[in-house]
Amino acid sequence: MLIESRAPGTPSTPGVTLREWSADDLDDLVHAYQDPVLLRWTSHPVTSAAEARRWLEATQRDWADGRRYTFAVVEERADGARLVGNVVLKGVTPERPAPEVGYWTASWARGRGVAPRAVTALSRWAFDRFPEVARLDLLHQVDNVASCRVAQKSGFVFQEVLPARPPFPLDGHRHALHA
Structure with a gap:
């Protein structure tokens, strides 16, 4: 059984828009994953066009399944829109106490507040769309200081230290946001 959603809509906040990924994003996705920092923190790297196609197809299946919602983060600029990251709401099921928020930011967009704006927009959207969700979790490995920020x-808000579990070799932090 899936949690029922209420508000369709696409999340956005000043400067960034969140939208479903599309086949047109393939090259930008592969380019973003060439970053060694992103590769260090991700458990599912995209290193080729074939992997990018599979990743994009999986995001579409996840939307249809209704348990995971992955958004491309796009920055509106004077010279046009540019892909700057990814945010995802994982585990939208009645069996899970709180869905998890995940994200990554492309190297060319780091240090400008893109990730906090995108995570905030996704969180607002999640609470609006799924009124029975009372809490969201954000997890990261303890040595990922940028994700903590x-x-x-x-x-x-920081909640607890979680023991290491594959594929992550170190303990993690759990942060929570309540509706």
Whole structure:
């Protein structure tokens, strides 16, 4: 059984728009994953066009399944829109106490507040769309200081240290945001 959603809509906030990924994003997706920092923190790297196609197809299946919602983060600029990241709401099921928010930011967009704005927009959208969801979790490995800052800037409060579990070799932090 899936959690019922209420408000369709696409999340956005000043400067960034969140939208479903499309086949047109393939080259930008592969380019973003050439970043060694992104590769260090991700458990599902995209290193080729074939992997990018599979990743994009999986995001479409996830939307249809209704348990995971992955958005491309696009920055509106004077010279046009540019892909700057990804945010995802994972585990939207009655069996899970709180869905998890995940994200990454392309190297060319880091340090400008893109991630906190995108995570905040996704969080607002999640609480509006799924009224029975009372809490969202954001998890990261303890040595990912940048993710800790993003969680805090997005209103997520540190809750606990979680023991390491594959594929992550170190303990993690759980931050929570309540509706």
